[in-house]
Amino acid sequence: MxxxxxxxxxxxxxxxxxxxxxxxxxxxxxxxxxxxxxKGKGVALGIDSSFPYRGYKRKGFEEGQIVALSTDxxxxxxxxxxxxxxxxxxxxxxxxxx
Numbered sequence: 001m002x003x004x005x006x007x008x009x010x011x012x013x014x015x016x017x018x019x020x021x022x023x024x025x026x027x028x029x030x031x032x033x034x035x036x037x038x039k040g041k042g043v044a045l046g047i048d049s050s051f052p053y054r055g056y057k058r059k060g061f062e063e064g065q066i067v068a069l070s071t072d073x074x075x076x077x078x079x080x081x082x083x084x085x086x087x088x089x090x091x092x093x094x095x096x097x098x
Contacts, residue, residue, distance in 0.1 A: 001045045004069060006038070014059045015067070020045050026087075027058075028066040028094050035091055038067075066094060 002022035008015055017025065021044030024037040040056040061067075068090065077085045 003045055006067070006069065008061065008067070012059070013061050014057055015061050016055055016057045018042065018053055018055050020053060021047070023070070023072055025067055025069045026091070027061070028068070028091070028098070029062075030064055030066075030098050031062075033095070066098070068094060 001020075003020040004017065004022035004025060005020075006015060006017045006025060015027075015038065017038050017040065019038075019040045019042035021042055024039045027036045027038065028034075029036070038056065038058065040054070042053055043051050070090065075085050075087045075090060079085075
């Protein structure tokens with residue numbers, strides 16, 4: 001089982017997270033028209049009981065930015081032709097609907 005735990009600290013304009021094997025969350029910044037992944041080390045739960053999970057922090061989370069969390073089941077979903085949905089399409093949907 002994988003996990004991505006995210007805490008939004010509005011008073012500090014920051015994000016804090018822990019990854020346990022889950023794909024990173026993505027942030028869209030409409031001012032710079034760019035995406036960033038909230039990466040960090042972390043193995044799936046139950047794989048290594050001695051793994052030292054650690055938290056990560058990103059400052060500068062501003063009003064208007066979007067955080068998207070999902071599973072690989074979304075971007076690895078395929079259509080009738082066997083083509084994957086892929087993260088680029090998710091990013092295009094976020095931009096289009098901002």
